[in-house]
Amino acid sequence: MKRSLKAIPLLLVVMMFAVLASACGNNSGGSGSKVDVGIVLPTKDEPRWVQDEQRFTDALKDTKYSSEILFSQGSSAKEKENVEALIAKDIKVLIICPQDGDAAAAAAEAAKKAGIQVISYDRLITNTDAVNYYVSFDSIAVGKAQAQYLVDHAKGSGQPLYLYAGAASDNNAFLFFQGAWSVLQPKIADGTFTIANSSEAVALKDTAELTREQESKIISQVTTNWDPNEAKNKAQTHLTAAAADQKGDVVILAPNDGTARSIADVFASDTAITSFVVSGQDAEKASVQYIIDGKQSMTVFKDVRNLVKDSISMAVSILDGKTPETTGINNNGKLDVPTKQTDVQVVDKDNVKAALVDSGYYEAKEFTGL
Numbered sequence: 001m002k003r004s005l006k007a008i009p010l011l012l013v014v015m016m017f018a019v020l021a022s023a024c025g026n027n028s029g030g031s032g033s034k035v036d037v038g039i040v041l042p043t044k045d046e047p048r049w050v051q052d053e054q055r056f057t058d059a060l061k062d063t064k065y066s067s068e069i070l071f072s073q074g075s076s077a078k079e080k081e082n083v084e085a086l087i088a089k090d091i092k093v094l095i096i097c098p099q100d101g102d103a104a105a106a107a108a109e110a111a112k113k114a115g116i117q118v119i120s121y122d123r124l125i126t127n128t129d130a131v132n133y134y135v136s137f138d139s140i141a142v143g144k145a146q147a148q149y150l151v152d153h154a155k156g157s158g159q160p161l162y163l164y165a166g167a168a169s170d171n172n173a174f175l176f177f178q179g180a181w182s183v184l185q186p187k188i189a190d191g192t193f194t195i196a197n198s199s200e201a202v203a204l205k206d207t208a209e210l211t212r213e214q215e216s217k218i219i220s221q222v223t224t225n226w227d228p229n230e231a232k233n234k235a236q237t238h239l240t241a242a243a244a245d246q247k248g249d250v251v252i253l254a255p256n257d258g259t260a261r262s263i264a265d266v267f268a269s270d271t272a273i274t275s276f277v278v279s280g281q282d283a284e285k286a287s288v289q290y291i292i293d294g295k296q297s298m299t300v301f302k303d304v305r306n307l308v309k310d311s312i313s314m315a316v317s318i319l320d321g322k323t324p325e326t327t328g329i330n331n332n333g334k335l336d337v338p339t340k341q342t343d344v345q346v347v348d349k350d351n352v353k354a355a356l357v358d359s360g361y362y363e364a365k366e367f368t369g370l
Contacts, residue, residue: 036065037315038086040096044071055308076103083107087114093315095119100169101126117318124171127333134339135311137302139172143179145346146279149298150251153277160246161193165219166255167226196246197238224259231259235266247272254278257287292369298348306342
């Protein structure tokens, strides 16, 4: 009987140690389920965002802070759920690339209410005062670079110009188009280019600076929604309806690499298209191969490594109680958001190796014909 009574305290001690060991086994960084930096990205269905996931993970390895990365899979509702899940983990900083700039305002406001600093990543969250910082590339400069490439490779006068844009729900799509229009419009006005696929753009061809509403009319007509399949269908529809003088040697403003490849494939399959110059952006691996093969003309290289580093540097500054470095402001419709911008670079067949392989962004073995 005495042995049994002595065994009870020992058994309790063993059980307590077991509970503590179990708790430690689920603990990351000694803070249980708590996370310092929450990161929400748009989708796992595009290479860019999957690459970003790894870059964020790598960038945070050298810090003392923990993170969790969630994907919204193209749904603003899922995005809001992700943010709420991260708020429950007591995050101090939220880095979010919104699926829809306006819709993401609710998620940002929920984070602000919880005392969380919000960094809008790559795309700006709009019409809310709940955004503390914005980290992005100069989107207007991207559009200008795309358009300037088309201008630099124009042939003669009256050359057909096909316009395509990103999603009307994405503020960046407007900024890209704004930049592109500022370069293209003078060349439309002087007869270098003739708009082939947008009656709204034709109606505004003499307007140098478009209002948001005017831009919206054009973008709504030529949007791809960043969807390669939608871009393909739209391009097929446009070429089917195009007159003979809207073919031949053409130039194409495509908003990003995914849509550029789909649009390029459609134009390449039309025997009445003699040649085409098509823009892109993001330096996606598939588009780099297209550029090497002469199927896509150019891409705007936005070194996401730098964008991720800027975002993490900003988050760490906030967590360390410091004021992050910024280079300007962007108005989101509600307030001027302090912004850190990263430079961009035009890449075509002439400099693709130097820009993307020699810089260590990709490896030469990932491509053929380089």
